[in-house]
Amino acid sequence: MSRASIKSHFTNWREWELNPIVIKELRQAVRSWAVTGMLLLFLTVLFITSLIFLVGQSFEVSENIQLGGSMFSAFVVILAGASIFFIPLYVGVRVAAERQENNPDLLYVSSLSPFRIVLGKFLCGAYMAVLFFSACMPFMAFTNLLRGVDLPTVFLVLALLFLVVCAANMVAIFLACLPMSRPFKYLFVIYGIFQSFGIISTLIGTSFLMMRSGVGAMMTGKDFWIGVATGVGVGAALTGLLFVLTVALVSPPSANRALPVRIYLTASWLAGGLLGFSWVAQTGDASRMLAWTYPTFGVMMFALLATVSNADQLSQRVRRTIPHARWKRALAFVFYNGAAGGLIWVAGILVATFLITDEVVTAFPKSYATTAANEHWFATTTAYAFAYALSALIIHRRFLSRRPPKLAGLLTVLLAGAWAIVPSIGLFFLNQLSWKSVEGLQLGNVFNVAFLRDDGQLLYHLYFAFSWLLVMLVINAGWFMRQVRIFQPPVPVPVENAPPAPK
Amino acid sequence: MKVQVKNLRKEFGKTVAVDDITFSFDSGHVFGFVGPNGAGKTTTMRIIATIEEPTQGDILLNGISVCEEPELARRAVGYVPDTLPAHADITVHEYLDFYARAYGLRGKKRTQAIEAIEEFTNVTGIREKHLKALSKGMKQRVSLGRALVYDPDVLILDEPAAGLDPRARVELRELLMLLAERKKAILISSHILTELTEICNGVVIIERGKILETGTIDDVLKKSAPRRTVAIRLLEGNHHQNPQLLKELLQTPFVVNARDVANEIHFELTGDESAACDILGGLIAKRYKIIEFRQTKANLEDIFMNVTKGGV
Numbered sequence: 071m072s073r074a075s076i077k078s079h080f081t082n083w084r085e086w087e088l089n090p091i092v093i094k095e096l097r098q099a100v101r102s103w104a105v106t107g108m109l110l111l112f113l114t115v116l117f118i119t120s121l122i123f124l125v126g127q128s129f130e131v132s133e134n135i136q137l138g139g140s141m142f143s144a145f146v147v148i149l150a151g152a153s154i155f156f157i158p159l160y161v162g163v164r165v166a167a168e169r170q171e172n173n174p175d176l177l178y179v180s181s182l183s184p185f186r187i188v189l190g191k192f193l194c195g196a197y198m199a200v201l202f203f204s205a206c207m208p209f210m211a212f213t214n215l216l217r218g219v220d221l222p223t224v225f226l227v228l229a230l231l232f233l234v235v236c237a238a239n240m241v242a243i244f245l246a247c248l249p250m251s252r253p254f255k256y257l258f259v260i261y262g263i264f265q266s267f268g269i270i271s272t273l274i275g276t277s278f279l280m281m282r283s284g285v286g287a288m289m290t291g292k293d294f295w296i297g298v299a300t301g302v303g304v305g306a307a308l309t310g311l312l313f314v315l316t317v318a319l320v321s322p323p324s325a326n327r328a329l330p331v332r333i334y335l336t337a338s339w340l341a342g343g344l345l346g347f348s349w350v351a352q353t354g355d356a357s358r359m360l361a362w363t364y365p366t367f368g369v370m371m372f373a374l375l376a377t378v379s380n381a382d383q384l385s386q387r388v389r390r391t392i393p394h395a396r397w398k399r400a401l402a403f404v405f406y407n408g409a410a411g412g413l414i415w416v417a418g419i420l421v422a423t424f425l426i427t428d429e430v431v432t433a434f435p436k437s438y439a440t441t442a443a444n445e446h447w448f449a450t451t452t453a454y455a456f457a458y459a460l461s462a463l464i465i466h467r468r469f470l471s472r473r474p475p476k477l478a479g480l481l482t483v484l485l486a487g488a489w490a491i492v493p494s495i496g497l498f499f500l501n502q503l504s505w506k507s508v509e510g511l512q513l514g515n516v517f518n519v520a521f522l523r524d525d526g527q528l529l530y531h532l533y534f535a536f537s538w539l540l541v542m543l544v545i546n547a548g549w550f551m552r553q554v555r556i557f558q559p560p561v562p563v564p565v566e567n568a569p570p571a572p573k
Numbered sequence: 574m575k576v577q578v579k580n581l582r583k584e585f586g587k588t589v590a591v592d593d594i595t596f597s598f599d600s601g602h603v604f605g606f607v608g609p610n611g612a613g614k615t616t617t618m619r620i621i622a623t624i625e626e627p628t629q630g631d632i633l634l635n636g637i638s639v640c641e642e643p644e645l646a647r648r649a650v651g652y653v654p655d656t657l658p659a660h661a662d663i664t665v666h667e668y669l670d671f672y673a674r675a676y677g678l679r680g681k682k683r684t685q686a687i688e689a690i691e692e693f694t695n696v697t698g699i700r701e702k703h704l705k706a707l708s709k710g711m712k713q714r715v716s717l718g719r720a721l722v723y724d725p726d727v728l729i730l731d732e733p734a735a736g737l738d739p740r741a742r743v744e745l746r747e748l749l750m751l752l753a754e755r756k757k758a759i760l761i762s763s764h765i766l767t768e769l770t771e772i773c774n775g776v777v778i779i780e781r782g783k784i785l786e787t788g789t790i791d792d793v794l795k796k797s798a799p800r801r802t803v804a805i806r807l808l809e810g811n812h813h814q815n816p817q818l819l820k821e822l823l824q825t826p827f828v829v830n831a832r833d834v835a836n837e838i839h840f841e842l843t844g845d846e847s848a849a850c851d852i853l854g855g856l857i858a859k860r861y862k863i864i865e866f867r868q869t870k871a872n873l874e875d876i877f878m879n880v881t882k883g884g885v
Binding site: 101 | 623626638640641642643647648658660661662663667670671674675676677679703723
């Protein structure tokens, strides 16, 4: 976007219009019996609950000075139940219905960008949450008059609950956009409902804790705000990741789907690293750095699976955006679609993470109980993961090249799974399967690294994993170099043969 | 606007839905896309509309590839599926308004565009009705309105006449002719071939994913049915002359397969129109009381039956 277009965008603020998806979805929600019915039911339950509390109090001899707090707790439970179950379910079902393959999905043939489509769906969920929260607000304000709960607590609990609902909406949209069959989506819905119970109970537990302590009293402390900011930050980062992933899922296959995801993850990784380091610097406790190291490792393992599922051939539209300058092209190779560049990206982030963690631990040694076994564990697991991924790539290229590239990701999982299960099955049939045998050395089995009885044997795993990885690197070297060579912008078409410029 | 379908192939697992097809059509053309069920028509249309991705080949809309630049190509294509997607809880007006917004129409321009389209597709009277409450014909109108609201240059209509009553079909035909006059490039699939003959300039006949015939209607007719049938009817009360007339015709050049069909004499003419003129002149000179002498050209239905085998 040029500077002039940004300027004209702001100067023409009178012509700003809401995202069309938000308008459509809200119009549909207003007419929907599901939303209207749920809202009426929600209000009725709130009203009856208030009546029960007030009538119950009138029979008490002594005045309950905590009545406001008790009522507020009940309202939080009702609001959390209604908004965490209903709104994400409603939003997710609508998106899934529009993504159905047998229903010509005309929403996605409009000229709306995938970003605006996903943002529209997300905002619609947020607006609906605001609707439910607004309906609840008079009842909650009333609890403040009855004493037992302070206003800061009310606002903070509601704000946190609102953020959780928004995050749950994003999860629902992401799941609805996954390219899966309907039965799998139903399974996810069932899993999501069970998971919601956990979220609701945690949330309610936290809000009860806040009410008991009183947020007003805690607000003066720095630690309170650091805790809140960390929680909100982590939640926002995860929601953002799901948003970026959903945009990638909705984008056409010829788009540069990997670019925004890899940029987002790299930026989050950097921000997380800086925060982790500042935490370590403040407390002097190097173990705080692991709050960044472990999640990075977990996320990068998923990223590795997604990366090997990338196609080797870049679409024409992606090739057109490859920079001509060598160093810019090298950077683009790492961030653009493609398995080869993706492997470099994952490896780069993991190696940097381990090195930074190691440096921090060395610089702040006072409370970090590091062992060689920890470092070996990280190195071995990473080497195994890459060895599986590279083996899967070879199998796909040699034997399944006509099948979709996502099969390589599946093969990676299957290789790891098969290597873990097959020895146990063999031992079972030989009547040798025991916990002792599971804890024994099983070279090639990545899960065995975590269960080894003898830490000394970890070195055997380390050598084996790196040897395997080395062999795979040598075998894949030709393919990798080819990918680097062909990562070039397209040769310009002579002017006389060029297709007419689009209107 | 030129639409070029180039070596298009689409596989669904092991099934080849579309097998290396190539054809093109232009602005102001109404192209019929015919074939038996499962021939690959809808798949091709969905690829043009950027809903599906081809396994191989490409479609260019004035040089813009639907595979490489789907977002850009989408702006040029209006797609009318065989059924209107079942969007719940939305009125006709709101539905059209959403698409107008989605295609970037703003303020007064949007209001005017929607009103014009509602009038053009004759849905003004039902604009506040829910989509789900509409009849099939009304849904087709709304679907066409949706495709037209942003004034695309290419229209892809998948079985738009299916399930419509005769009046609605006539109205749809008139609408399509108007759109062709407005220089839209139109690709229409239909099983009602007699109607297609009346409105189409060109035709693509497809079966089992492969093109059997393509070109202008006249070219295809000439190529696939070079002979035309002529029917002669004598004045009422002169039918006793039919056997004699039959005998006469069998000895006439350019006449083959003469036969008596329900008091009419039918024969196939192998010559051109001047040959037909000579035959008529000769018969009148021989004092046959001819009340009707008509040529019946083969229509799309005949060609379709000739070239397709009915395989899926």
